[in-house]
Structure formats: structure tokens, C-alpha cells
Amino acid sequence: MKNSKQLYFEMPNKTSLGVEDYIVTDSNNFAFDLIAKMIKGEINFGLISGPPYSGKTHLSKILIKSASNYKSSYIDRDYQNILDRFEASDILILENIDKVKHDKAEKDLFHIINLVKENNKKLLMTSRKSISEIDLSLKDLKSRLNSTLEAKIKEPDDQLMELILIKIFNDKQLKINPNVIDFLMSRLVRSYKSINLFIEKIDKFSLEKGKKITIPLINDLLK
Numbered sequence: 395m396k397n398s399k400q401l402y403f404e405m406p407n408k409t410s411l412g413v414e415d416y417i418v419t420d421s422n423n424f425a426f427d428l429i430a431k432m433i434k435g436e437i438n439f440g441l442i443s444g445p446p447y448s449g450k451t452h453l454s455k456i457l458i459k460s461a462s463n464y465k466s467s468y469i470d471r472d473y474q475n476i477l478d479r480f481e482a483s484d485i486l487i488l489e490n491i492d493k494v495k496h497d498k499a500e501k502d503l504f505h506i507i508n509l510v511k512e513n514n515k516k517l518l519m520t521s522r523k524s525i526s527e528i529d530l531s532l533k534d535l536k537s538r539l540n541s542t543l544e545a546k547i548k549e550p551d552d553q554l555m556e557l558i559l560i561k562i563f564n565d566k567q568l569k570i571n572p573n574v575i576d577f578l579m580s581r582l583v584r585s586y587k588s589i590n591l592f593i594e595k596i597d598k599f600s601l602e603k604g605k606k607i608t609i610p611l612i613n614d615l616l617k
Contacts, residue, residue: 413456417561419554422449425545429453432516433460437543439510439517441491443524444547447586450520454487457518461485473499480506485516492521492528500532507538549585558586562593563607570607577609581616 418426425442432440433456442450458466464484469476471493480486486506494500510517521528525544530536550558559578563570582588599615600607 412459415561416449416452416456417554417557419551419557421548421551421554425449425453425547428543428545429457429518432457432518438515439507439519440543440545441519441521441525441539442545442547443521445549445586446522447590448547448549449586450547451489454489454518454520457516458485458487461516473502477502477505480509480515480517483515485518488517488519490521491519492523494530497531500530500535504532504535504538507535507542550589551584552579555579555582555584555589558589559593562590566593566597568597568607574607574609574612577612 416426422444425444428437428440428442431437442453444450454468458468461484465482466485466487467479467483468487468489469479470489473488473494473496476486476488476499480502488503491503494503506517509515519542524546525539525542528536528539530539556575556579559575560570578592582592596607596612596615600611603611603614605611
């Protein structure tokens, strides 16, 4: 990326979560394929695991948007009465199931997995941990999850990292020179969390200083 044109597109000042906004590379293609199969009706349930900020919620939103004529329920960590929510929905999204902490929620989740196919409903689960790493007290639930199709999102490769940087700056409507992207690529840790937290930090720093985001400004922040 050597030309001096600024990377800027007319986009709303919010995170874009459409299917066209999801960036697919070797790091996350299995997760995207899992969603595509659920949308096509090839599978009824599955689990996407991956680190924080890796796009699991984005994929959940794509599934919900694809089925706008159906009733969807989205639950993140508040697993009270999830069985009731499932019965009232066609699609149930359970984010961060690795955070399930009480026995009733585990039993309800076990029943939900058993009921998905026979009720022709869809269940998408996400987790920051892979299935093998999730600590559960209910052995039957652990067994069910072990037989569940899991798509793991890996930390970003160079291609995905570069595109994520561009997308986040665009979502924030920040005009960035390509040499800033190259500079960040050479210095940031290859992790979704590091990328997102650093951009939040440099965005705030640039506002405080009343300056555009440039390499000298980034160097000032890193001092």
C-alpha cells in the first residue's frame, strides 16, 4: 500500500454488521461457512468459538438479518429462562456460553440442543473458548457440545488484520493515510483485541490533541 491517497469511504459512524461487511480470510472462513449453512437450512445448530473482538457477534447478526420473517432471540450471558425464550423463538442466539455459571442454565441448554431438530428451529452458540476448554458441571451437556459442529476463528492473518484496520477506521469515519496502516501492521500484536483497543486509544488521543491520526501522533502515544 504505497500510494498517498487517504483511505476513506462514506460510511455511518457505527460498526457495520451486514453480510457484505464481514471480511473472510483463512482465519475465519469456517465460521462464515457455518452461518451460510444455517441460512441455507443445511444445519440447525452449531457453535462458533474465537477470541474477543473476532466477529462472532457480527456473524450472529448476519444470521438474524437473514431470517427477518422469523422470530429471533438474542441472549448474551443472561441465561435466565432460556428455555422459555427458545420455545417462543424460531432462532435462538446464545452468546458466550462459556460464561454459563449455574446448573439450571446448563440443563436448559441441554434440553434446547435436544429440541432444535425435532422443532425445526435454529440454535447458534458462541464462545470465547473452544468446546474442549469450556468448564461445565453437567456431563450430558458436555457430551452434546462435543458432538456439535464447531467453527473456530483464529487470530487474524496479515490480510485480515490489514482489512480490519481499514474497516474500523472507516466505521469511525476517520481519514487515514495508507502509510499509517503499514505502520500499525508492523507494530501491533496479531490479535483482534489488540487491534480494536489500540484504535480506540488512538482515536481518543487524536481527539484530545485535536490532530489527525498520523505516524508522529501514534509515536507520541507510544512514548
